[in-house]
Amino acid sequence: MTRTVLTLASLLVALPAAAQDPTPVTFGTNWLPQAEHGGYYQALADGTYEECGLDVTIAPGGPQVNNRALLLAGKIQFHMGGNLLQAFSAANEGIPLKVVAAHFQKEPQVIMTHPGEGFDTWESLTEVPTLFLGENGYQSYYQWMMDAYGFKAEQRKPYTFNPAPFLADKKSGQQGYVTSEPYAIEQAGGFVPNIFLIADYGFDTYATTVEVMSSLIEEDPEAVQCFVDASALGWTTYLYGDASAGNALILEANADMTQDQIDFSIAKMKEYGIVDSGESETVGIGAMTAERIEGFYEKMVAAGVAPEGIELTDIYTLDFVNKGVGVDLKKELTQ
Structure with a gap:
């Protein structure tokens, strides 16, 4: 165990003492291993999950994997949600699922344009002749963009996750993640x-959420608290300390990943405050507030993206976050 983890374990009473035999749990991600999952791999690599009593297996997502279905079926205990829209949908379908933490304070979704072509401000994007957007994006955040800013349906052309059309058309825009595309x-x-x-x-949804079934909260709240706290510590170390252990696991698990891509992604997460900004800077990574969730829901109802009448307290709990976990560690690492 590293000096940092030992120091933190001695200072934080939020983390329960590890049991003799750590409880095995599985965390299903929503894509292949990458820097955007780095905090979880870091917490696994440096023993932070084990320190508070969990034996965590990370089950990568991918094109042919539906880890969310495995969560609903009780096959895994924790799942990485994309953003709050998925939780709204679950509530509308009567699925007893709750968001217990949000490790991205900002959705990493971006629109890109070519520089020097007259589309260098957000306001100018409503005049871009062509925006390459995938179907999921068109049905979600782009509906909000049309409602809130006057973007037009006819601007959109399907994005097939091939950048060639965008590269060829200097008067176009394309969707992407700030950490990747x-x-x-x-x-x-x-x-x-x-x-x-x-x-x-x-578009102020929380993202990279941690979803659990309500039954897990009732049956083993200590495991939920351990996972939330240890993940916050993992993310703090990954962003502000030595991320090499987490990166080694990512590179081992994803043969197509490169260190250059990881370095780029980490830099963008820090530059844009994807993981750590706003409330998380004072109450810890993973932070959520009822006001922000309610405000985002109202925007999505207005844009026709989310159904009316959802009881929002059914989809999340603040019981496991906003405890300041990792704040002192960040100060230690950045001094």
Whole structure:
């Protein structure tokens, strides 16, 4: 165990003492191993989960994997949600699922444009002739963009996750994640695209949430608390300390990942405050507030993305977050 983990374990009473035999649990991610999952791999690598009593297995997602279905079926205990829209949908379907933490304070979704083509401000994007957007994006955040800012349906052309059409058309825009697609454009196109993080313009969902079934909260709240706290510590170390142990696990688990891509992703997460900004800076990574969840829900109802009448307290709990876990560690690591 590293000095940092030992120091933290001695200071934080929030983490329960580890049992003789750690409880085995599985955390299903929503994509292949990458830096955007780094805090979890870091907590696994440096023993932070084990320190508070969990034997965690990380089950990667991917094109042919539906870890959310495994959560609903009781096959895994923790699941990485994309954003709050999934939880709204679950509540509408009567699924007893709760969000217990949000490790991304900002949705990493961006719109990119070519520099110097007249589309260098958010306001100018409503005049971009073509925006390459996937179906999920068109049905979710783009509906909000049309409602809130006047974007038009006819601007959209399908995005097939191939950047070639965007690279060929300098008067176009393309969706992406701030941690990923801009890097691909820089490598393939030889230029740095304009980046517009939609979270900074009002799409203020929490993202990379931790979802559990309500039954787990009732049956083993200590395991939930351990996972939430240890993940916050893992993310703090991953962003502000030595991330090499977490990165080694990511590279081992994903043969297509590179250290250059990881470095780019970490830099963008820090630059844009994806993981740590706003409330999380004072109450710890994973922070959530009822006001923000309610405000986002109202926007999505207005845009026709979420159904009316959801009882929001059914979809989340604040019992496991906002306890300041990792705040002192961040100060120690950044001094």
